[in-house]
Amino acid sequence: MTDKTAPFSGRVAIVTGGGGNIGLATALRLAADGAAIALVDMDADKLASARKEITDKGGRAGTYCLDITDADDVGKTVDQIVSDFGGVDFLFNNAGYQGAFTPVPNYPEDDFQKVMMINVCGAFSVLQAVARHMVKRGFGRIVNTASMAGVEGPPNMAAYGTSKFAVVGMTQVAAKDLAPHNIRVNAISPGLIGPGYMWDRQVELQAKAGSQYFSDDPEKVAKEMIAGVPMRRYGSLEEIAGVVAFLLGEDSNYMTGVNLPISGGII
Ligand SMILES: NC(=O)c1ccc[n+]([C@@H]2O[C@H](COP(=O)([O-])OP(=O)(O)OC[C@H]3O[C@@H](n4cnc5c(N)ncnc54)[C@H](O)[C@@H]3O)[C@@H](O)[C@H]2O)c1
Known part of the structure; x- marks a missing residue:
């Protein structure tokens, strides 16, 4: 993967939830397209095996074990990544948690708070910390992972649906705030x-x-x-990775603040 003609050659991508299914599939795609990958996840074992998969295929990857709900640690980790890789061009802001499946009257409040802490507050901390570095360089491409649950509210998923609508809102606001800095922010909504x-x-x-x-x-x-x-x-993991690569790449240079549903259907 030292091919200098690869579309993302020389780019650095942070992938949160990089030890999970969508994160790893996307990291593999971005690495195959030439990007160096900073894998971020709270699960050290998943991180180690994700890194091995990428490097076994000739890609470059570093691992950063982090709970994204700790805003201080998020800032320090992003600084460390920038120092290790010399900058950051792409963020796939993808770590997430699905929460409980319970109708509203009995939905567990602690789970509601946990889902919001990870999917909304954690995602915002990562976006903010990375955007600060991108602003300094005047370039950045960000993709947030929302969900079809953030397009139409699914039954029994009060926290998840609420959190993913928030991710879509965060995407639209950040797109406007960051556009003057040549930073595009879009979302995907896997179904x-x-x-x-x-x-x-x-x-x-x-x-x-x-x-x-x-x-x-x-x-x-x-x-x-x-x-x-x-x-x-x-939909497949590889199809998601393809949409993320499109949104990070030059073929979507006119797009910001957009949420792309993948595979349709109401969850
Ligand atoms: N798989 C689907 O069908 C689907 C559909 C719509 C949206 N999504 C979203 O896609 C994203 C990835 O999901 P996935 O299917 O790959 O799930 P997954 O469980 O395989 O991966 C999620 C990863 O996020 C990590 N993570 C969770 N909380 C974290 C935290 N606080 N700090 C750091 N890392 C944390 C987990 O360790 C895990 O590796 C999530 O945001 C999810 O909500 C998934």
Whole structure:
């Protein structure tokens, strides 16, 4: 991956949730396109294996174990990344947590706060810390991971839906504030990505939630959900990575403040 003609050759990308499914798939794509990757995650084991996957394929990656809800640590870690890599061009602001599946009257308050702390406050801390460096250089490309749950509120997911609508709002505000500094900020909204990953957890927990919207049989829930997707299929991790690469790259230079749904369907 020392190909100087690769589209992201010489670029440095921070990927949060870089040990997770979407983060790693996207980090692999960006590394294949020539970027050096700073993988950020709170799970040290996942980080180590993600780094190995990238370097085994010839890419460059560093790992940074961080809980993004600690704003002080976020600032220090981003400073460290900038010092290690000589700057930061791209941010894939992607770490997230799905929370509980419970109708509003019984939704656990502590879980609501945890989801908001990670998906909103943590994502904002990362965006802010990285944007400060990008402003100094007059260049930056940011993609936030929202969700179809931030496009249409899903049943039983009060915290997650609220948090992902907030990510879309954060994207629109940041796009306006950062445009004068040549920093573009967009969002992606993955829908039904699977089979496997968060999808399996979601189907299991929606079946257990006991609402009028889903069957209590996870297999039926899966079929009902896919029936709501126009193309009648899941999206894949690689398809998400492709959309992120598009939003970070020059082919989308006219776009900022946009939220791109992936794979449709109401969660
Ligand atoms: N998979 C889907 O179907 C789907 C759909 C829509 C949106 N999303 C969003 O995509 C993003 C990635 O999800 P995924 O499917 O790869 O899930 P995942 O669980 O595989 O990855 C999430 C990663 O974020 C990390 N993380 C969680 N809290 C953190 C914290 N406080 N500090 C640092 N790291 C933390 C986890 O350790 C994990 O590695 C999330 O924001 C999620 O909400 C996923």
